[in-house]
Amino acid sequence: MGMTVVEKILARASGLPKTKAGDVLEPRVDLAMSHENAALVINQFHEVYEGTGLTAAPWDPSRIAIIFDHRIPAESPKTASNQKKIRGFVELHGIDRFHDVRGDSGGICHQILPENGYVRPGFVVVGTDSHTTSHGALGAFSFGIGATEMASVWALGCAVNVEVPATIKVVVEGEFPPHVGPKDLILHAIGLLTAQGANFRVIEFHGETIRKMSTSGRLVVCNMSVEAGATSGIVPADAETVRYLREEAGVTDPLDLVVPDAEAAYQRVVTIDVTKLEPQIACPHTVDNVKSVGAVEGTKVHQIVIGSCTNGRLDDLAEAANAVRGKKVAKHTRMLVFPASGRIWLQALTKGYIGDLMAAGAVVMNAGCGPCLGIHEGALGDGEVALSTTNRNFKGRMGNPNSEVYLCSPAVAAASAVTGVITDPRKGGN
Amino acid sequence: MTSMVSKVLFTVGDDVSTDVLYPGRYMATVLPTETPQYAFANDAEHNALLKAKNYEPGSVIVAGKNFGCGSSREQACSTLKGYDVTIVANDIARIFLQNSINLGLRVVTAPGVKASAGDELELLEERVVNRTTGESFPVVPLPKARQSIIDAGGLIAWTRKRLVEARPA
Ligand code: SF4
Numbered sequence: 001m002g003m004t005v006v007e008k009i010l011a012r013a014s015g016l017p018k019t020k021a022g023d024v025l026e027p028r029v030d031l032a033m034s035h036e037n038a039a040l041v042i043n044q045f046h047e048v049y050e051g052t053g054l055t056a057a058p059w060d061p062s063r064i065a066i067i068f069d070h071r072i073p074a075e076s077p078k079t080a081s082n083q084k085k086i087r088g089f090v091e092l093h094g095i096d097r098f099h100d101v102r103g104d105s106g107g108i109c110h111q112i113l114p115e116n117g118y119v120r121p122g123f124v125v126v127g128t129d130s131h132t133t134s135h136g137a138l139g140a141f142s143f144g145i146g147a148t149e150m151a152s153v154w155a156l157g158c159a160v161n162v163e164v165p166a167t168i169k170v171v172v173e174g175e176f177p178p179h180v181g182p183k184d185l186i187l188h189a190i191g192l193l194t195a196q197g198a199n200f201r202v203i204e205f206h207g208e209t210i211r212k213m214s215t216s217g218r219l220v221v222c223n224m225s226v227e228a229g230a231t232s233g234i235v236p237a238d239a240e241t242v243r244y245l246r247e248e249a250g251v252t253d254p255l256d257l258v259v260p261d262a263e264a265a266y267q268r269v270v271t272i273d274v275t276k277l278e279p280q281i282a283c284p285h286t287v288d289n290v291k292s293v294g295a296v297e298g299t300k301v302h303q304i305v306i307g308s309c310t311n312g313r314l315d316d317l318a319e320a321a322n323a324v325r326g327k328k329v330a331k332h333t334r335m336l337v338f339p340a341s342g343r344i345w346l347q348a349l350t351k352g353y354i355g356d357l358m359a360a361g362a363v364v365m366n367a368g369c370g371p372c373l374g375i376h377e378g379a380l381g382d383g384e385v386a387l388s389t390t391n392r393n394f395k396g397r398m399g400n401p402n403s404e405v406y407l408c409s410p411a412v413a414a415a416s417a418v419t420g421v422i423t424d425p426r427k428g429g430n
Numbered sequence: 431m432t433s434m435v436s437k438v439l440f441t442v443g444d445d446v447s448t449d450v451l452y453p454g455r456y457m458a459t460v461l462p463t464e465t466p467q468y469a470f471a472n473d474a475e476h477n478a479l480l481k482a483k484n485y486e487p488g489s490v491i492v493a494g495k496n497f498g499c500g501s502s503r504e505q506a507c508s509t510l511k512g513y514d515v516t517i518v519a520n521d522i523a524r525i526f527l528q529n530s531i532n533l534g535l536r537v538v539t540a541p542g543v544k545a546s547a548g549d550e551l552e553l554l555e556e557r558v559v560n561r562t563t564g565e566s567f568p569v570v571p572l573p574k575a576r577q578s579i580i581d582a583g584g585l586i587a588w589t590r591k592r593l594v595e596a597r598p599a
Contacts, residue, residue, distance in 0.1 A: 024575040037457070037503070048589045054597065071458065078458040130502045130525055146504035146529035152589040160589070161575035195445055196496035200524050200573075229496065231524055286445050373454035373501075394447035394500060396472035399455055 002261025004167040005236045006202045009141040009258055013124045020265070021166040026158045030140075031118055033065045033127035035109050037147050039082035041128060042089050044151035058093055059157035065097035065118055066090060067109035072101045072368045075376030107341025107367040110134040110223060110309035114215070115343055117249035121237035122258040126150065126159055131309055131391065133226045137218035138245070139237030139258060141202075144226065165202045165231045166267040168193075172207040174275035179425040182217035183311060183389065183409035185209070186224040187280035189272060191290030199229035201267065204260065209274055210235055215244035216313045223310050224391050227287040236260055279424060282407035285395040293412060293424045302384040304335040304417040305398075306410055307365075308372045311389035312340030314347050316410040320362075321353035323414030323425065329361035330420025336378050337362050338370035362417070374399025387422060389413050435561070436490045436516060438549045440479055444494035448501040448526070452509050459505070466512035468505075480513050488536075490553075492545045493519035498526025504533060511535040518543055518551065518558055521570075531576045532585035539570040 003011065003018065011019040013027035034041050049056040058064055066086060074080035083101075090098045099105055099112050106112075110131055113119050121139030125132065128150045135142035145159070152160055170189060189203075203225045210218065218235045225233025235241075237257040245251040279293040306312070306320050317339060329335045337357050339345040345367050348354050354364050371378025372390040379399030380386055386398055386405045393405035406422065415425035450472040459468070470476040491510075497519040498506060507529040510517065516536040520543060530537040540558040545551060549562035559566045572580070582588035 040504070044586060048586050048593065050590075052590060052594055052597075054593060070454075076458060082458060128502055130500060132502075144502040144525050146502055146507075146525060146532060148504060148532045148585050149528065152585055155589050155593055160585075160592075161579065163573050163575045195499060196521060196523065199496070199521065229499065229523060373449075375454050375457070392447075392449070392500060394445075394449040396453050397449045399453075401450075401472040401474075 001265050002263040004202070004264040004266065005139070005204055005234055005258055005260040006141045006167060006232070007164060007264070008260065009122055009124060010162070010164055012122065019164050021164050021267070023164045025162050025164060026160055027124045027162055028158050029063065029126055029153050030123035031063055031065060031113070031125045032150060032153050033067065033109055033113060033125065033129070033132065034150060035067050035129060036070045036079065036082060036086070037128050038066050038086045038089070040147040041150045041154065042085065044148045045154050048151055048155050058154040061093045061095045064095050064154065065113060066095060067099040067112045068101055068106065069108045070369045070373065071375050072106065072366065103342045103345070103366070105342055107343065108309045108312065108369060110219070111313065111340035111344070114138060114219065115249055115341060117245055117251035120245070120251070120255060121241055122256050124159065126153055130226050131223050133230060133232045134219050134223040134309060136222040136225070136232045136234035137215055139235060139241055141232060141234065143232045165200055167202045167204050168198055169204050169206060169266040169269045171269065171271045172205065172209040172274060173271065174209060174273045176209070176274050177277065179411045180274070180277050180279055181409060181411070182213060182220040184277055184280040185272065185274055186221045187282050187290050187407065188277060190224065190228045190282070190288050191280070192270065193228040195227065195286055195288040196229040198225065201230055203228065203230045203233045205233065205235045211238060214315070215240060215248070216315050219313070220310055227391060279409060279412050279426070281412065281422065282393055284393055284404040284406065287391070287393060287407065293422065296406065296422050297424055299406070299422040300385060301333055301387045301416055301421060303378065303380060303386040304333060304413050305371050305378065305386055305388035305390060306335070306413050307338035307340065307370060308390040309340060310391040311410050312338060312344065314344050316389065317344070317348045317353045318351070319410045320414040321356040323411065324360035324362065324418060325356045327360055327418045329417045333417060333420040335360070335362035335417040336365060336371055338365040339367045342367050371398055373397065387413055387416050434488060434553045436488050436551055436553065437486060438492050438545045438547050438551060439485050439489040439515065440476055440547050441492040441545060442476065442494065445496045445499055446493055447499050448503055448506040451498065451506040452503060454501070457503060457505065466509055469509040469513060487514040488516055490516045490518050490551050492543060493517060495520045497522045499523040504529040507533050507535045516553065518553070528576070531572065531579055534584045540567040541570065543567045
């Protein structure tokens with residue numbers, strides 16, 4: 001029997017010729033990512049060393065990445081002090097892959113890692129963030145862990161007692177219709193699989209639609225795989241992965257493309273044809289409550305959010321700018337845009353997208369998590385409705401349990417910003 | 431695991447997310463000891479029930495499917511651990527389950543489990559018995575890979591042991 005791509009990656013990271021779903025391994029970790037919750041990791045890390053007489057030092061500072069994104073610039077003295085503590089740790093241990101609050105090199109962790117070439121095909125990546133699944137877009141096995149588990153990784157350099165997950169193969173065929181894209185695909189797939197349908201499993205993406213998809217689109221699809229419960233999503237590396245890493249991430253060293261065996265064992269195979277896919281909306285309060293846009297068209301929206309690690313890249317901002325250029329955001333609606341990284345912000349500025357968006361009435365915020373998790377900006381009022389390109393619509397997600405969040409693509413969000421109600425982008429705004 | 435008889439404190443439905451269990455707006459509060467008051471903070475009724483502390487230690491919260499889905503924030507586990515409750519769920523999201531094991535929050539996966547507030551549950555290794563209704567539900571064993579961490583008393587103790595064993599003589 002052959003191996004799936006994750007079985008291959010885990011075998012190599014564990015020094016074994018072969019593994020299969022269910023095996024228990026201790027793979028070495030190629031990259032260990034944290035954001036502001038590094039403050040908790042540092043706390044747990046020091047606790048591990050307590051009473052041992054050993055000096056608390058991470059196994060390999062060059063394999064640790066720390067990115068400030070969840071609450072930048074700091075919204076409270078507490079956050080600011082946590083960030084200060086992390087800066088001290090970073091300096092003490094010489095952690096170079098540290099991205100502070102900066103307009104040029106800062107941004108959301110799941111964008112910073114790919115755009116700086118930190119993730120490579122075949123890597124084992126762990127992150128103290130559930131959307132660490134994103135990095136499967138580059139052919140890595142990448143999954144979320146808790147802060148205490150990260151402290152263990154920092155101490156030992158491996159992920160402990162990892163059970164090799166079974167794999168669901170999702171084959172995507174057909175060409176997207178106009179105004180329909182990767183976000184609609186993954187929302188549709190989550191609706192099919194359900195919110196826990198892929199729990200403890202990996203989703204491996206295949207098919208001509210995925211092969212033709214840009215890395216930006218693959219990041220959308222892998223980012224949201226966790227919303228079906230998946231340990232990770234993964235697109236086996238190919239020519240597009242090499243193009244992205246060489247041209248956009250500036251990687252020059254050799255790449256090792258790990259691909260699954262033809263006769264790999266999959267737990268389940270799901271085929272999706274996107275030829276007739278309609279714009280999809282995840283309705284409150286679960287991500288698998290997915291409907292075609294027609295079912296909720298006309299719903300009044302108080303806040304449009306475009307951005308996040310899911311849809312805050314240049315192609316997303318281009319789509320939004322094109323939709324609102326020369327028009328105005330509807331009167332009773334607020335439109336918030338937050339690019340995924342400083343690099344993207346500057347590119348969008350050069351291309352004129354930032355100007356188009358602001359002239360239409362959007363507020364373009366600094367790169368970071370912004371309103372996505374309801375911490376310090378863009379909170380919703382009681383009874384308000386948001387339509388957002390982010391990845392979660394759980395009760396209270398945008399800071400208020402008495403509000404509702406609908407999830408959609410940038411095309412739907414931008415068309416709806418102009419009308420002020422949920423709008424099918426295929427019909428155009430007014 | 432020895433058998434344990436506990437009362438059901440309250441029940442919740444499917445897909446109770448970490449945004450309900452421990453909202454992002456409290457995430458700057460990082461230490462486990464600081465977090466208990468925020469448990470179920472986006473669900474006022476259950477937050478109040480926990481804070482009232484009018485129950486026996488080890489009381490059970492019975493949950494539907496996909497309990498703890500969402501974020502990797504382990505405060506969602508530590509905050510519940512602070513209340514000394516046991517979670518019995520139809521199924522549990524991966525990261526939440528892993529964090530519970532690492533931090534020592536007692537969790538049991540029992541597909542199909544049915545109970546109401548006030549019911550008496552007997553928690554056995556292979557099944558959960560609802561003594562009030564007489565129904566019995568099989569338990570899904572924890573991922574076998576994780577048992578050694580529970581046996582060591584959590585991941586901090588487990589990792590510490592590994593470090594000490596690896597210390598050059
Ligand atoms: S943008 Fe939202 S989903 Fe993405 S890392 Fe930030 S908080 Fe998490």
